[in-house]
Amino acid sequence: MDIQELITRPSSEQRKALLNKEVSDVELVNAVYERIDAVEDKIGAYNSLTKELALETAKLVDEKIKNGEELPPLAGIPLALKDNINYKGTYTTASSKILENFVSPYDATASKKLKENLIPVIGKANCDEFAMGSSNENSAFKIVRNPWNLNKVPGGSSGGSAAAIAAGEATISLGSETGGSVRLPASFCGLVGLKPTYGRVSRYGLIAFASSLDQIGPFGRNVEDVALLLNVIAGHDEHDSTSLNVPVPDYVQGLRNDLKGVKVGYIKELCSDGLQSEVAASIQKTLEIYKSLGAEIVEISLPLIKYSVGVYYIIATAEASSNLARFDGVKYGYRTKNPENLYDMYIKTRAEGFGDEVKRRIMLGTYALSSGYYDAYYKKAQQVRRLVKNDFDNAFSKVDVLVSPTCPYTAFDIGSKVQDPLSMYLTDIATITANLAGIPALNVPVGLDSNGMPIGVQLLANSLNETKLLNLAFMLEDVVQFKYDTPSKMLVK
Numbered sequence: 279m280d281i282q283e284l285i286t287r288p289s290s291e292q293r294k295a296l297l298n299k300e301v302s303d304v305e306l307v308n309a310v311y312e313r314i315d316a317v318e319d320k321i322g323a324y325n326s327l328t329k330e331l332a333l334e335t336a337k338l339v340d341e342k343i344k345n346g347e348e349l350p351p352l353a354g355i356p357l358a359l360k361d362n363i364n365y366k367g368t369y370t371t372a373s374s375k376i377l378e379n380f381v382s383p384y385d386a387t388a389s390k391k392l393k394e395n396l397i398p399v400i401g402k403a404n405c406d407e408f409a410m411g412s413s414n415e416n417s418a419f420k421i422v423r424n425p426w427n428l429n430k431v432p433g434g435s436s437g438g439s440a441a442a443i444a445a446g447e448a449t450i451s452l453g454s455e456t457g458g459s460v461r462l463p464a465s466f467c468g469l470v471g472l473k474p475t476y477g478r479v480s481r482y483g484l485i486a487f488a489s490s491l492d493q494i495g496p497f498g499r500n501v502e503d504v505a506l507l508l509n510v511i512a513g514h515d516e517h518d519s520t521s522l523n524v525p526v527p528d529y530v531q532g533l534r535n536d537l538k539g540v541k542v543g544y545i546k547e548l549c550s551d552g553l554q555s556e557v558a559a560s561i562q563k564t565l566e567i568y569k570s571l572g573a574e575i576v577e578i579s580l581p582l583i584k585y586s587v588g589v590y591y592i593i594a595t596a597e598a599s600s601n602l603a604r605f606d607g608v609k610y611g612y613r614t615k616n617p618e619n620l621y622d623m624y625i626k627t628r629a630e631g632f633g634d635e636v637k638r639r640i641m642l643g644t645y646a647l648s649s650g651y652y653d654a655y656y657k658k659a660q661q662v663r664r665l666v667k668n669d670f671d672n673a674f675s676k677v678d679v680l681v682s683p684t685c686p687y688t689a690f691d692i693g694s695k696v697q698d699p700l701s702m703y704l705t706d707i708a709t710i711t712a713n714l715a716g717i718p719a720l721n722v723p724v725g726l727d728s729n730g731m732p733i734g735v736q737l738l739a740n741s742l743n744e745t746k747l748l749n750l751a752f753m754l755e756d757v758v759q760f761k762y763d764t765p766s767k768m769l770v771k
């Protein structure tokens with residue numbers, strides 16, 4: 279296979295070519311950089327490239343292959359790392375001007391694990407500033423374009439992590455989730471993307487947005503790649519007190535289990551009104567596939583889901599207003615020129631360093647936490663959050679997995695929602711609840727709409743049930759046979 283084609287395939291094919299010595303890893307990684315030279319101008323998936331580091335890792339992989347040593351399953355597979363995850367010696371900007379020249383002095387735990395598994399990091403992927411957004415139009419540096427149609431958004435906030443794979447500029451990637459930021463771009467770009475159970479993956483070294491919701495998650499061209507990457511990053515970490523101290527199963531093992539007797543629920547409130555008709559049809563098709571594979575289909579009502587977006591935008595902004603207090607021009611990054619005094623320095627640094635959406639979140643969150651309003655907003659939101667979790671507990675006593683659209687519609691036009699934050703926030707209506715409840719959820723691409731844009735289905739499972747989730751996703755993918763490499767072919771034509 280031609281190497282430019284090989285880089286658009288899933289990791290299993292690339293690994294085979296490496297182990298059979300058809301290509302070296304240095305050649306594979308260089309081929310990805312050639313591809314980046316050819317298409318990145320149109321896409322904008324990366325904030326910075328880390329070529330020297332990637333080639334160092336690739337050389338190590340080649341050395342081991344030459345010596346006949348065992349290689350970890352994803353060794354040598356090109357990865358894009360979201361630019362809010364620290365990787366020692368690289369720029370880590372969270373797509374914000376306030377961190378424009380910040381170089382990571384240490385590795386996030388996820389990054390450390392990438393290194394231990396000899397996974398070359400191609401570059402730091404563009405995202406919405408501090409992961410706040412649903413379209414990747416909030417990056418301080420440049421927007422990301424959807425490789426399926428350059429006039430459409432790739433979804434956010436991990437838009438670069440998704441677009442990089444769809445455009446053939448990486449094979450796998452890591453993003454982060456607070457309210458859907460892996461699943462939404464996966465849905466808009468025709469990829470598999472997973473938000474793990476809260477605490478399954480260490481948050482150490484991930485720039486905090488809303489600490490009770492944040493979680494790092496993997497993207498891939500297929501379910502197997504996502505399972506393999508979850509194997510790499512999952513596990514307890516003494517540096518993160520919210521990481522769970524429970525054993526990590528092998529997520530690849532259970533992929534092919536048959537679905538006889540499995541109960542699949544569809545979420546009534548998310549599968550009825552307000553859906554693009556082709557999205558609604560895809561849900562029906564998905565349920566029929568599961569039925570034909572032996573699963574039982576059940577309707578599940580989650581009546582509190584309608585409060586999720588409201589609850590999320592109180593809790594997430596409250597936590598963000600506190601987390602982002604650290605960016606004050608003293609400890610990190612950008613500092614205003616010629617301030618009059620210390621107070622003036624704080625004010626001007628933050629006014630000049632943060633973008634509009636980040637400022638909006640800080641103001642909303644500060645308001646929700648202020649005395650006199652705390653009980654009415656923040657406390658109330660926490661109470662409703664608990665009730666949302668109860669709804670899920672109840673649902674998972676009846677079914678193994680829940681199904682819904684990942685988003686009510688497919689990728690929208692660049693610029694079409696920037697003036698209307700509320701409509702932008704509502705894009706996350708189907709994804710946000712999983713973050714509030716701490717449960718795992720993923721996106722599987724299942725088809726295209728009449729404009730040729732990918733449609734994604736969301737699967738949700740109970741806490742720590744990633745194995746079941748990936749199993750159901752794998753079985754669906756096997757029937758659907760989604761053509762994930764369409765955009766990488768179109769882009770070089």
Ligand code: GLN
Nearest residue numbers: 409410411456457458459
């Ligand atoms: N779109 C949501 C927000 O802007 C979720 C972002 C995320 O998951 N990081 O807050």
